[in-house]
Amino acid sequence: MTDTREAGTADELVAAARQLFVAGVMSHSGHANLSARLDGERFLLSPGWVRDLKADEMATLNFDGEVVDGQLRAAGAEIIAMHSIVYRARPQVGAVIHTHSPAATAFAVAHRPLPCRTEPMLRFGQAEEVPVVPWGPRGSDVSVRGIAAVLEQRPTTAAVLLANHGLLVFGADPQGAAQLVTAIEESAEAELAARALGGAVDFPTGALEAVRASMARVVA
Template structure:
């Protein structure tokens, strides 16, 4: 029987998610991002330091403790293993983590401003609350990792965080769902910034989350 959770399937899912982010136009000028997928035994597949033109064979297998078990990583990527591991350890249901420097979301991170949930795609793709800000710490440092873990504990239902003065960190059940949420967060950040010029964004009415869930349920039945 084929195992849908086999490493080769997870690798293909990460490659497809990276391509989806570029196609959606949510990447920074540099194209910087790192993506991972959970494997069994406290291991993950991790992008090697680049994601433009990513191929399954480019991915490395690493332990949550930072050891590279297969493949190779650039030193820059080795710094972010702890960031991804912190999410997997805090959220047993998370199957994929994506970090980008998506421009509009990063603007909120640089401003230390939580991103409100005021667009329907955020409701639909799993972020029915504001995206909180994690205090700044050098990437991969104990300060940064502890900050991520603390915010995830304080906000047990958030599926994304803004890393102060850095970028966006999003997580979900699989790579495709996580990439969809990256796009939704970036679009929402763009809309918030644009709305500020015409008087400011407005919150959803009470019950909006429940109404969207009901509409999704009806369309799926």
């Protein structure tokens, strides 16, 4: 790490990775990659397996995919563009997380958008269905263009499902992004379980506004 800010951001990513494992939303392999925006067009990126992630394992990259500090394994290099395209498209995004969370990945494999039918999704920033990005080889121009197109089409989504691959979530900071990963995985599990009971049911009209009002009262 080259400065105190980068070291602090790396610690936030380590904490977010730990948060995902504690929540039990990771795949058997523990595969994931996490990143956080730094100043200008730079971001910190984790390696691809983040179980017991350490701060000194991060690499600093620019949006063109060049490593400016640290080292990145060849396999990790494939996912740089997947993160940088989100930062380019969404200036307000401070962190990006990609996982193979099992229930969410089931929707990605089925090419089925995940509806927003649980309150945690509303509370943690995904008040709409999670759309599906058409399949493309990981990190390829096809995949990255697909992500960019969906982000343009769905300007308020905070997550996308990568067809036949997994989940990509973005938020203001690593903790917030990790909370949304957990909310989405729990919602995907509930959606699948509800099918045995006749199917999940949409929120009533005005649910988002009601949740926002409830949260505002707690903050006040």
